Every structure is written in structure tokens, then in C-alpha cells.
Amino acid sequence: MKSPGKKTTQVLAVVATPLALVALGASVYQASYAAFTGQTRNSGNEWATGSVKLTDDDNGAARFRVANMLPGDTQTKCITVTADASVPSTVKGYAINPVTSTAKLEDRVKVTIESGNGGSFADCTGFAAVGAPHVSDVPLSSIAQVNTFEAGFGGWAVPTGVSSKTYRLTWRFDTEGMTQAQVDAMQGAKTGIDMQWEMQSN
Amino acid sequence: MTATSVLDADLQRPAATPRHASEVRDWTRLAAVLLARMYRTFLLGLALIAVAPVVLGWGSYVVRSGSMEPSIQVGDVVVAKPWTEDQRVRVGRVFVYDAPAATTPHLMVHRIVELRDDGDYTTAGDANDLTDVTPLPRSDIRATAVLLVPHVGLPVTWFQTGQWLPLAAWLLLTAAAFALASRRLEGEPPRWRLLRLVRDRFSPRPPPDGPSGSGRPSGPGGSATTTHGRDGVRRSRTPLLAVASLVVVGTLASTASAGFTGHTRNSGSTWTAGPWAQPYVSAVLADAPYGFWLMDEPRGATYAADRSGNNRTGQFYGSLQLGTPGGLPRNPGTAVDNTGGRAVLGTQAVAAPSAYSIELWFRTTSTSRSYLAGFEDDRDASYSLFGSEADRSVTMESSGRLTFGTWPGRSTAITTPRPYNDGAWHHLVVTSTAGRATTIYVDGAAVASGTTSTLLSYSGFWRVGQGSIGWLNTPAFNGDLDNVAIYHSTLPATRVAAHWAAR
Numbered sequence: 001m002k003s004p005g006k007k008t009t010q011v012l013a014v015v016a017t018p019l020a021l022v023a024l025g026a027s028v029y030q031a032s033y034a035a036f037t038g039q040t041r042n043s044g045n046e047w048a049t050g051s052v053k054l055t056d057d058d059n060g061a062a063r064f065r066v067a068n069m070l071p072g073d074t075q076t077k078c079i080t081v082t083a084d085a086s087v088p089s090t091v092k093g094y095a096i097n098p099v100t101s102t103a104k105l106e107d108r109v110k111v112t113i114e115s116g117n118g119g120s121f122a123d124c125t126g127f128a129a130v131g132a133p134h135v136s137d138v139p140l141s142s143i144a145q146v147n148t149f150e151a152g153f154g155g156w157a158v159p160t161g162v163s164s165k166t167y168r169l170t171w172r173f174d175t176e177g178m179t180q181a182q183v184d185a186m187q188g189a190k191t192g193i194d195m196q197w198e199m200q201s202n
Numbered sequence: 203m204t205a206t207s208v209l210d211a212d213l214q215r216p217a218a219t220p221r222h223a224s225e226v227r228d229w230t231r232l233a234a235v236l237l238a239r240m241y242r243t244f245l246l247g248l249a250l251i252a253v254a255p256v257v258l259g260w261g262s263y264v265v266r267s268g269s270m271e272p273s274i275q276v277g278d279v280v281v282a283k284p285w286t287e288d289q290r291v292r293v294g295r296v297f298v299y300d301a302p303a304a305t306t307p308h309l310m311v312h313r314i315v316e317l318r319d320d321g322d323y324t325t326a327g328d329a330n331d332l333t334d335v336t337p338l339p340r341s342d343i344r345a346t347a348v349l350l351v352p353h354v355g356l357p358v359t360w361f362q363t364g365q366w367l368p369l370a371a372w373l374l375l376t377a378a379a380f381a382l383a384s385r386r387l388e389g390e391p392p393r394w395r396l397l398r399l400v401r402d403r404f405s406p407r408p409p410p411d412g413p414s415g416s417g418r419p420s421g422p423g424g425s426a427t428t429t430h431g432r433d434g435v436r437r438s439r440t441p442l443l444a445v446a447s448l449v450v451v452g453t454l455a456s457t458a459s460a461g462f463t464g465h466t467r468n469s470g471s472t473w474t475a476g477p478w479a480q481p482y483v484s485a486v487l488a489d490a491p492y493g494f495w496l497m498d499e500p501r502g503a504t505y506a507a508d509r510s511g512n513n514r515t516g517q518f519y520g521s522l523q524l525g526t527p528g529g530l531p532r533n534p535g536t537a538v539d540n541t542g543g544r545a546v547l548g549t550q551a552v553a554a555p556s557a558y559s560i561e562l563w564f565r566t567t568s569t570s571r572s573y574l575a576g577f578e579d580d581r582d583a584s585y586s587l588f589g590s591e592a593d594r595s596v597t598m599e600s601s602g603r604l605t606f607g608t609w610p611g612r613s614t615a616i617t618t619p620r621p622y623n624d625g626a627w628h629h630l631v632v633t634s635t636a637g638r639a640t641t642i643y644v645d646g647a648a649v650a651s652g653t654t655s656t657l658l659s660y661s662g663f664w665r666v667g668q669g670s671i672g673w674l675n676t677p678a679f680n681g682d683l684d685n686v687a688i689y690h691s692t693l694p695a696t697r698v699a700a701h702w703a704a705r
Contacts, residue, residue: 064471087268184479
């Protein structure tokens with residue numbers, strides 16, 4: 001073996017820079033091509049190292065399907081939300097798709113939302129609230145105003161890993177302070193809402 | 203030389219090891235310098251590509267989070283061309299946009315995956331399971347991603363997230379690489395002529411290219427010391443400057459996040475108010491009653507709510523029990539089981555009406571004379587001969603037949619032909635005109651009619667369950683009572699039938 005000769009050194013030195021430039025061009029081109037010319041997203045089976053998943057235990061069933069509701073009626077139910085995060089994230093709840101009624105029934109269905117441990121969609125037994133309620137005795141119409149992640153209630157800080165939280169929802173049909181005629185005008189009125197929990201990485 | 207070459211070779215063999223070592227060192231050194239140069243070129247090139255478009259008015263965005271992985275990694279720089287309203291938005295491409303509905307404004311890099319019916323777009327991170335929740339309005343789109351410069355923004359993300367260890371390691375490595383890269387190789391002309399001239403003028407040291415200009419000497423020791431000494435000067439200048447400027451440029455670069463999102467939804471919760479205004483109640487209210495007491499109060503209640511809207515709250519007295527099963531099949535509610543008590547209907551005494559109607563539901567098996575409903579000048583259970591007035595009362599005979607017109611001092615009465623103490627619920631209506639033409643309806647049909655006893659004019663209270671029909675004669679009704687309505691008008695037969703039909 002010989003030490004690199006002058007000629008060899010010169011040739012190599014001259015070649016090195018263009019080589020680096022070619023590699024540079026290739027890598028930028030390749031990356032850009034991969035990222036910006038694809039027309040579709042991943043099919044779902046090759047999630048990257050960081051991903052978040054939020055599920056609930058409702059199996060697609062609506063939490064409340066109240067028919068023939070009478071003044072003074074009330075009901076309490078639970079739903080458990082499970083977060084699977086590979087990066088620390090925040091979960092908040094908010095309302096979407098409010099259904100309004102001309103009789104303003106949504107002003108009279110008042111909702112309390114608490115969160116804690118225990119209980120499930122099927123059965124609230126064992127639920128233990130943690131902290132103060134997120135909303136307390138608030139009409140559906142006000143909850144419908146909370147319709148973005150930014151405004152959402154909760155602010156549940158999810159650490160890396162799987163964690164879950166149960167939300168207890170209580171509603172009551174409150175006709176206090178209304179005249180009988182106003183109360184009667186609400187007969188047959190229908191209101192509704194969807195609850196959504198969203199997780200965003202911090 | 204040629205003749206002795208074999209000998210030389212033989213002689214040199216023992217010395218081969220150190221000689222070989224120096225060759226390896228030389229090659230290693232060459233390779234290191236060349237690699238460092240390639241790294242320098244690569245890094246400066248990346249930085250240039252990442253930063254240069256800014257001159258054109260384009261934007262460079264360091265990606266902060268990884269929801270676009272694997273195509274865009276954290277620390278990559280997205281070079282994006284500004285987007286204007288007149289440009290097309292191609293679904294499937296990656297855009298830089300203002301995160302919609304965010305209180306703290308920040309830029310997002312995500313793919314637009316759908317044009318919604320309302321003209322907004324749906325965005326998604328490639329690595330997110332679900333699409334982003336908040337739709338993206340056209341006006342929030344800032345730029346179309348054009349070039350992706352890999353990794354070059356990593357120091358910026360390290361700096362912004364306070365990852366000082368990798369940042370320091372990278373800075374050291376880069377500084378070292380830049381220093382190594384600026385070593386002059388054998389046979390290369392001296393560079394930085396201007397700088398060197400200046401240095402030569404002011405420096406007392408000999409010009410550095412003297413020994414190296416004559417080519418690499420075969421003795422390794424001499425060469426090593428010379429180059430080391432020469433490099434000592436350079437290392438303190440350009441590499442650090444270059445790295446420092448890179449860092450400055452880096453911190454100036456704007457960042458865009460590609461955050462992970464997920465959501466879950468519980469849909470379709472609905473609340474439908476029931477028809478609590480019962481048909482019977484509606485039928486009664488349509489006839490504007492003076493008062494209407496459903497008797498639906500729970501057991502133990504002392505006041506009877508007036509459903510008519512006239513606030514004539516009734517009060518329960520004596521021996522009775524609320525909350526027993528009600529009398530109307532299609533109108534849920536409870537009844538009052540009266541044994542010796544009464545309900546006085548209204549809190550204030552009112553002038554006795556000349557035309558009136560009494561309506562109630564009853565059920566009994568009693569065989570003693572009893573008082574169903576009537577009008578009296580006081581609220582108590584007794585009757586005093588002096589100064590007491592009571593009339594307009596409907597009673598049940600011991601036979602179970604219903605009578606109207608028998609009150610203290612009067613006896614022009616009408617009586618139903620058949621008894622009703624059969625243990626079934628019955629609907630009773632008594633109507634009377636100002637001319638005292640009275641009709642008794644049972645179960646919606648008129649069963650007795652005629653002129654009844656004269657009336658007194660005084661102020662008093664309507665009552666049910668117990669009242670005065672003569673001196674010391676104050677019998678109570680023994681049975682269930684429900685849905686009591688009083689009208690200060692004469693109900694027509696059609697309305698009575700309608701009430702019955704709505705039961």
C-alpha cells in the first residue's frame with residue numbers, strides 16, 4: 001500500500017465537491033418527490049413513530065336517546081374515552097352538530113359534565129369524579145357554543161402511552177320559571193347534539 | 203536501485219510496519235478531509251436551498267412535529283411558494299396554512315385531502331388516523347409546498363425545544379468538520395489569497411505554504427507538526443463563523459407544525475319532549491274553566507295545583523290520601539282517595555256564579571249519603587245554622603243515585619235514574635243556567651235534567667269531598683276523586699261529550 005499520491009489526492013479533491021452536490025440534489029429531489037407529489041395519504045398500516053389515537057366505548061351508540069321527556073325528568077350516563085398517544089398530547093371535549101328547535105327546548109335541557117375514574121358507557125357504577133365539573137347545569141344551547149378544540153372543556157393532559165378517562169353526563173329538563181303555556185309549547189320539540197373529544201399533540 | 207531492489211525490499215521488511223502505519227494514516231487523513239468537505243458542501247448546500255428561496259419571496263418552514271411522517275420528518279425544511287386566491291388548490295398536495303380556529307395563530311403543514319361541499323377543504327396529516335376536524339377555508343391557505351430539504355432544520359427544532367445536548371454535539375461536530383474540511387491537501391494551490399496576504403503582512407510567522415508547497419514529505423513526523431500548526435490558525439476563524447451564521451439563519455427561519463390529532467365522537471344524542479298536555483286536559487282547558495285541579499299531587503301534599511292558569515290553588519284538609527291510581531285511561535295521573543277530607547278550591551272567596559258547571563271523576567262503592575262537590579261560604583267542615591250559606595251541591599244518595607238541588611232549606615232536586623256506586627270510574631258533569639235549568643251528565647251523556655232549587659247570592663269557595671247539605675248534615679264522600687273542573691259558565695252537551703271522548 002502506498003500513501004495517496006499528489007495526483008490521486010488532487011483528483012479526489014476535485015471529485016469530492018461535485019459528488020456532494022449531486023448527493024445534495026438527489027436527496028432534496030427525493031424528499032420533495034416523496035412528500036409533495038403523492039396524491040393520497042397512508043393507507044393506515046404504516047403510521048410513523050409518533051401517532052395518536054382516541055377512542056370511546058360507545059360502539060357507535062348515541063349516549064342519550066330520550067323520547068317522551070317530561071318536565072323534571074333527569075338522567076345520568078357515562079362514557080369512557082381512551083387515548084393512545086406516542087407523544088404527549090391534550091384531549092378536550094366539545095359539541096358539534098347541534099339540533100335546534102323552534103320551541104327552544106335546548107335552552108331547557110341543562111347538562112352537567114364531570115370527569116373521573118371508573119364507570120363505563122354501559123354502567124356508571126363506580127364512577128368517582130376528579131376535580132370540579134367541567135360544566136354545571138348549563139343549557140344545551142350554551143354547550144353548543146363550545147364547538148372547537150380551542151374552546152373545548154377538559155384540557156386533559158395525556159402522557160405517552162394508553163390512558164383513559166370517564167365522563168359523566170347528567171341532563172335534566174328544567175321548566176322552572178316558565179308559564180304553563182310556555183311549557184306546553186315545548187311538547188313534541190326535539191333537540192340534539194353530538195359530543196366530540198379531540199386529541200392534539202402538544 | 204533496480205539491482206538492489208530485492209535487497210532493499212528484504213532490508214526494508216522489518217521497517218514495513220511503521221511505514222504501513224503512516225500510509226494508513228495518510229489515507230485516513232485524506233478520506234477524513236474529503237468527507238468533511240463533502241459534508242460541508244452538503245450542509246451549506248442544504249442551508250442555501252432552504253434559505254435562498256426567501257430571496258424570491260418564498261417561505262421556508264422548519265417542520266416541528268411529525269404527523270406528516272414518513273414523507274416529512276421533524277426538522278425538515280419545507281420550501282413553499284406563496285399561494286394566491288387565483289391559484290388552483292390541488293387536492294392531495296401539501297400546503298402551508300394558518301391553523302383554522304386556533305387562538306394562538308400558528309402555521310400547519312398538512313395535506314389537503316378533500317374539497318368539501320361548502321367550499322372549504324379537509325386536511326390531514328399523513329401519519330394521522332383521521333382527518334383534521336376543523337375545515338380549512340380557502341382564505342387560510344398560505345403557500346404550496348414545493349421543495350423539501352431534509353433534516354437541515356433539525357438544529358432549529360433542537361434550539362426551540364431546548365434539546366441542548368444534540369444541539370451542542372452537532373455544533374461541535376460541524377465545527378470540527380468545517381475545520382477539517384479547510385485543511386489544504388497536497389498539491390492544492392493555497393486559497394484565501396487575500397486573507398493570506400493580509401495575514402502575512404501582519405503576522406511575524408513564516409508563510410505557511412512554504413513546506414507544504416514542495417509536496418508531502420515522506421517523513422510523516424515533520425508533515426504532521428507543520429499541518430497542525432497551520433490548522434490551529436484556521437480553525438478559529440471560518441468554521442466557527444460559518445456555523446454561527448448557520449445558527450443565526452436557522453433561528454430566523456419560521457416554523458410550521460404538523461401536529462398529531464385524533465378524535466372520537468358520540469353522535470346522535472337527542473331529547474324529544476313528550477306530549478304531556480293530555481287530551482282530556484286540553485279539552486277542559488279549551489272551555490276556559492274557572493279552575494282545574496288534576497289532583498296529581500304526590501302523597502302527603504297539602505295543596506292542589508290549579509291547571510287552568512288562574513292560580514286558584516286548592517288546599518287539602520282532613521282524612522284523604524293522594525297518589526292513588528287515576529281515573530282516565532289515556533291521561534296518566536293520580537287521584538285522591540277521600541275518606542273524610544275535602545279540598546277547598548281557591549284561596550280567595552269569590553262571588554257565587556249564577557250560571558256554572560261542575561265536572562269531576564269519581565269512583566265509589568259507598569252506600570251512605572255523601573257530598574261530591576258544591577259551593578259554600580267558608581272553608582271549614584262544619585255547618586252553622588246562623589250565618590252559614592251552602593248550595594250548588596251535588597250529592598250521592600245512599601242508593602248510589604246522584605242528586606242535584608238539595609241544600610240547606612231547599613229541596614227542588616233532580617236525581618239520576620240509576621246508581622253509580624259500582625266501583626267504576628264515572629265522569630260527572632252538572633251544568634246549570636242562570637235560570638236554574640240544570641242537567642246532570644254521567645259518562646258524557648245527559649241522564650237527568652230539570653229546574654233546581656233557588657240560590658243565594660254570597661261569596662264563598664268551591665269545594666269537593668265534603669260539605670254542608672243541611673243543618674248538622676255535612677257528609678263526606680268515601681271514594682276516589684280525580685280531575686275536578688269548575689266553570690262559571692254552562693257547558694254545552696257537545697263539550698261534555700268531547701270531554702268524555704278525550705278521557
